[in-house]
Amino acid sequence: MRRRSSLPVTFVVPTLAILLVLSMVPTLYAIVIALQNRELSSASYSWVWFSNFIDLFLDRRFLNAVWVSVKWEVVTVVATMTVAIGLGVLMFEVASPRLRNVYCLLFIIPVLLPRVSAAFVWKFAYHPLYGIATYPYRLLTGGLIFDPLSKPATALFAVASVDVWQWGLFFAVIVLKLLETLPPQPIEAARLDHARRWQIHAYVTLPMLKAPLISLMFVKMIESLRSFDLIYVMTRGGPGVATETLDMYAFSQGFIESGKVSYASAMAVLMMIATVITFTMLWKRVQA
Amino acid sequence: MRIGRLIGQAVLAIAGFLAVFPLLWTALNSLKNNVDIITRVPRVVFTPTLANISYILGRDSVLTGLYNSVVACGCAVLVGVVLGLPAAYAVARYPNRWAGDIQFFVLSLRFLPPVAVAIPLMVIWLQIGLYDTLPALIVTYSLLTISVIMWLAIPAFQAVPKEIEEAAFVDGYGAYSVFWRIALPVAARSLAGAVAFSFVLVWNEFLIALMLSSSNAKTLPIVASELSQQGMNVPWGILNASVVLLSLPPLLFLGVLSGFLNSVFRQKKT
Numbered sequence: 001m002r003r004r005s006s007l008p009v010t011f012v013v014p015t016l017a018i019l020l021v022l023s024m025v026p027t028l029y030a031i032v033i034a035l036q037n038r039e040l041s042s043a044s045y046s047w048v049w050f051s052n053f054i055d056l057f058l059d060r061r062f063l064n065a066v067w068v069s070v071k072w073e074v075v076t077v078v079a080t081m082t083v084a085i086g087l088g089v090l091m092f093e094v095a096s097p098r099l100r101n102v103y104c105l106l107f108i109i110p111v112l113l114p115r116v117s118a119a120f121v122w123k124f125a126y127h128p129l130y131g132i133a134t135y136p137y138r139l140l141t142g143g144l145i146f147d148p149l150s151k152p153a154t155a156l157f158a159v160a161s162v163d164v165w166q167w168g169l170f171f172a173v174i175v176l177k178l179l180e181t182l183p184p185q186p187i188e189a190a191r192l193d194h195a196r197r198w199q200i201h202a203y204v205t206l207p208m209l210k211a212p213l214i215s216l217m218f219v220k221m222i223e224s225l226r227s228f229d230l231i232y233v234m235t236r237g238g239p240g241v242a243t244e245t246l247d248m249y250a251f252s253q254g255f256i257e258s259g260k261v262s263y264a265s266a267m268a269v270l271m272m273i274a275t276v277i278t279f280t281m282l283w284k285r286v287q288a
Numbered sequence: 289m290r291i292g293r294l295i296g297q298a299v300l301a302i303a304g305f306l307a308v309f310p311l312l313w314t315a316l317n318s319l320k321n322n323v324d325i326i327t328r329v330p331r332v333v334f335t336p337t338l339a340n341i342s343y344i345l346g347r348d349s350v351l352t353g354l355y356n357s358v359v360a361c362g363c364a365v366l367v368g369v370v371l372g373l374p375a376a377y378a379v380a381r382y383p384n385r386w387a388g389d390i391q392f393f394v395l396s397l398r399f400l401p402p403v404a405v406a407i408p409l410m411v412i413w414l415q416i417g418l419y420d421t422l423p424a425l426i427v428t429y430s431l432l433t434i435s436v437i438m439w440l441a442i443p444a445f446q447a448v449p450k451e452i453e454e455a456a457f458v459d460g461y462g463a464y465s466v467f468w469r470i471a472l473p474v475a476a477r478s479l480a481g482a483v484a485f486s487f488v489l490v491w492n493e494f495l496i497a498l499m500l501s502s503s504n505a506k507t508l509p510i511v512a513s514e515l516s517q518q519g520m521n522v523p524w525g526i527l528n529a530s531v532v533l534l535s536l537p538p539l540l541f542l543g544v545l546s547g548f549l550n551s552v553f554r555q556k557k558t
Contacts, residue, residue, distance in 0.1 A: 005463035008382040015375035022431040029408035094296035106307045112538040114492035116509040177553040229494040247403045268404035
């Protein structure tokens with residue numbers, strides 16, 4: 001009965017066709033634009049083929065942006081997973097079921113906020129004179145000024161902390177739920193063998209959860225690519241170019257500073273190729 | 289061991305505090321006059337004012353942004369539901385040899401950097417003459433909502449017990465009415481979570497909206513971010529109020545989404 005129905009075709013084909021058109025048209029067009037020399041200010045353009053790409057590799061600001069993006073990716077993914085596993089295990093160990101529910105609800109709140117909101121909330125909090133997060137420092141040092149967002153050394157970490165605030169707490173909830181799905185017998189067995197609490201988690205529960213934890217990390221790696229909103233609101237890539245990631249640089253080349261749409265698009269195409277290849281390979285490995 | 293537990297409890301309590309306090313502080317600041325915000329020592333006691341909130345709600349730009357956000361997100365989610373749910377059901381229940389590839393294709397749309405999509409789309413919409421209009425935004429967001437809803441709804445449909453559907457077939461239901469009358473209602477709770485998630489995702493979207501609008505189609509996040517660029521004299525209270533307004537709609541879904549999380553992991557257990 002199921003086999004002969006027309007349902008799969010009528011349900012899948014239109015949706016996939018629309019998805020294909022909506023995704024392939026901009027993707028291919030991005031490549032086309034990247035091979036031209038379009039600018040926002042003029043309507044005329046010509047084909048310049050790969051010269052945008054060659055310019056990119058000679059552009060030190062672009063190389064800086066690549067480096068900042070890699071740093072951002074590593075810092076946010078590692079910090080998020082550390083916070084998530086730490087808090088998740090802690091909730092599993094010391095919180096009563098009722099407390100767990102309360103924490104789960106609290107920890108989901110930050111991730112639901114628009115990134116723009118989260119960025120503003122923390123931009124105020126990090127304000128050197130009036131911020132609530134810098135207040136303890138002012139109090140302890142008798143009014144010295146600490147401005148994390150305008151120092152090149154700390155700006156990236158200050159912005160990354162907001163990302164971890166959103167995702168680390170949320171993932172802690174997921175780690176807890178994963179721990180709760182484990183069968184109790186191996187934990188009991190380890191306990192009978194006088195394993196310490198941290199040993200149980202390091203050698204029994206976390207290895208059992210290896211596959212879902214890797215998937216979780218994969219999700220975070222993808223979401224970390226979307227750093228633009230936070231950086232745009234909090235630092236605009238500054239101070240200098242200390243927090244200028246690839247999407248921030250592409251945006252400022254294309255729209256703020258010079259309107260070089262083709263140049264920006266060349267950057268976006270490189271990003272797209274890099275992420276699609278990396279994530280496709282990672283995904284196949286995760287699935288295998 | 290006792291001390292360890294106590295420290296653990298304390299760390300958790302601090303984390304819980306950190307999770308909500310910044311937001312509560314922002315909400316508190318939105319009720320303050322500027323003098324009470326610009327203080328070196330944070331002020332907890334102050335005379336509250338509704339001036340910021342009424343200023344925000346009285347601004348045309350904010351109201352237009354709110355309207356644009358509601359329409360763009362609402363329509364995109366609707367398109368996502370109409371196109372995404374049936375497709376997800378078909379992939380879940382009529383598996384063929386492309387099912388894995390379809391799922392991967394849908395996921396891979398999430399790999400695309402938003403800039404890479406936004407730049408060409410801007411040029412395209414400019415050429416067609418739809419730049420800075422809501423339809424352009426809705427079409428662009430639909431790509432997001434369809435793929436996310438599909439991705440989350442496939443496991444939700446797979447979790448519906450097959451026996452119920454088989455029984456309905458035996459009772460003479462056709463394939464389409466099994467979808468309408470059985471699968472949809474049974475999976476409704478999880479599906480609501482998926483739909484709510486897609487709404488939060490597009491409501492929070494910033495980069496694409498920033499690139500595809502210049503004046504008419506600005507969504508609320510764009511309007512809120514522009515309020516901060518009013519020169520040296522930053523209207524902190526107003527800014528805080530706009531952050532609160534922007535954050536409220538996603539928080540309304542807190543209950544639905546945490547229920548969704550619970551149901552996802554309960555399925556895994558069994």
